Amino acid sequence: MVALKKISGKVGRGASNNASDVKTVQTLLNRFTSQAGFSKLKQDGLFGPRTEAALQAFQRKVMKTSSPKKVIEPGGDVLKHLNARVRDLKNLSGRKWFDNNQRNYPTSRSLSDLESGFQRKVRSFKAALEYAGATVTITATRRPKKRAEVMNRAWLVMKGQADPTCVTPIPGVAIEWDHGNKDRSKAAALELAKRFGIQSRSQAPSPNSRHVTGHAVDMKIRWSGDLPIIDGKGKVVIIKSGSRDGTNRELHKIGASYGVRKLVNDEPHWSSDGK
Numbered sequence: 001m002v003a004l005k006k007i008s009g010k011v012g013r014g015a016s017n018n019a020s021d022v023k024t025v026q027t028l029l030n031r032f033t034s035q036a037g038f039s040k041l042k043q044d045g046l047f048g049p050r051t052e053a054a055l056q057a058f059q060r061k062v063m064k065t066s067s068p069k070k071v072i073e074p075g076g077d078v079l080k081h082l083n084a085r086v087r088d089l090k091n092l093s094g095r096k097w098f099d100n101n102q103r104n105y106p107t108s109r110s111l112s113d114l115e116s117g118f119q120r121k122v123r124s125f126k127a128a129l130e131y132a133g134a135t136v137t138i139t140a141t142r143r144p145k146k147r148a149e150v151m152n153r154a155w156l157v158m159k160g161q162a163d164p165t166c167v168t169p170i171p172g173v174a175i176e177w178d179h180g181n182k183d184r185s186k187a188a189a190l191e192l193a194k195r196f197g198i199q200s201r202s203q204a205p206s207p208n209s210r211h212v213t214g215h216a217v218d219m220k221i222r223w224s225g226d227l228p229i230i231d232g233k234g235k236v237v238i239i240k241s242g243s244r245d246g247t248n249r250e251l252h253k254i255g256a257s258y259g260v261r262k263l264v265n266d267e268p269h270w271s272s273d274g275k
């Protein structure tokens with residue numbers, strides 16, 4: 001159990017605002033960023049407009065009071081509510097969340113959803129691969145920003161790099177990362193990461209992924225024997241060595257000649273700039 005956090009004097013507009021009290025209130029408020037809809041406060045012990053706005057938002061949205069207090073007191077009801085974090089149990093992260101919500105932010109598999117310039121390059125590269133006898137399966141093209149954000153947070157919580165009690169909220173997405181203790185929160189984030197297929201990534205998936213703007217494609221590429229492929233300059237190159245899939249370094253050069261560049265540590269991922 002976490003001990004209740006107390007303040008020694010009043011906190012609010014025109015109050016004594018001892019630095020340690022303000023810091024306590026800021027720390028407590030930061031647990032409610034998702035529910036009250038404000039971004040994480042700097043825990044600097046200074047009572048400024050952002051802390052004041054967060055305190056108001058907390059009272060309105062979490063305590064459901066229509067007349068929020070400007071000043072809060074030691075032992076008062078606002079402080080009690082701040083200590084009793086209300087978790088959004090309906091939207092707990094994990095496998096179930098994925099099954100219930102992911103269809104609201106689906107990743108496209110259609111090349112037509114790519115940005116038009118990049119789309120032309122991918123189509124040319126894919127045609128060359130298929131002409132050479134390879135099979136190409138497109139598994140992802142454009143991805144909604146919200147999905148990219150959820151993937152990013154899932155990875156950070158799974159790795160213990162984000163505190164599940166105060167994960168930066170995603171506008172328009174209801175998800176509760178805090179399962180009551182750190183291990184359970186991490187395990188649920190791992191389940192989610194597995195569903196997204198990002199559990200073994202060495203870096204957090206970027207919320208500004210090239211998929212969001214339609215400049216990335218995930219594809220599974222396979223062939224057997226030698227691959228006689230025409231590069232972007234019209235020259236035939238025969239790939240005889242290396243693995244017969246998208247990890248082949250020779251193939252990465254061919255892709256680049258079409259303007260489709262490989263992100264090496266992410267097997268299916270190709271983009272306009274290799275990111």
Ligand SMILES: [Zn+2]
Pocket residue numbers: 140211216217218266268269270
């Ligand atoms: Zn990708």
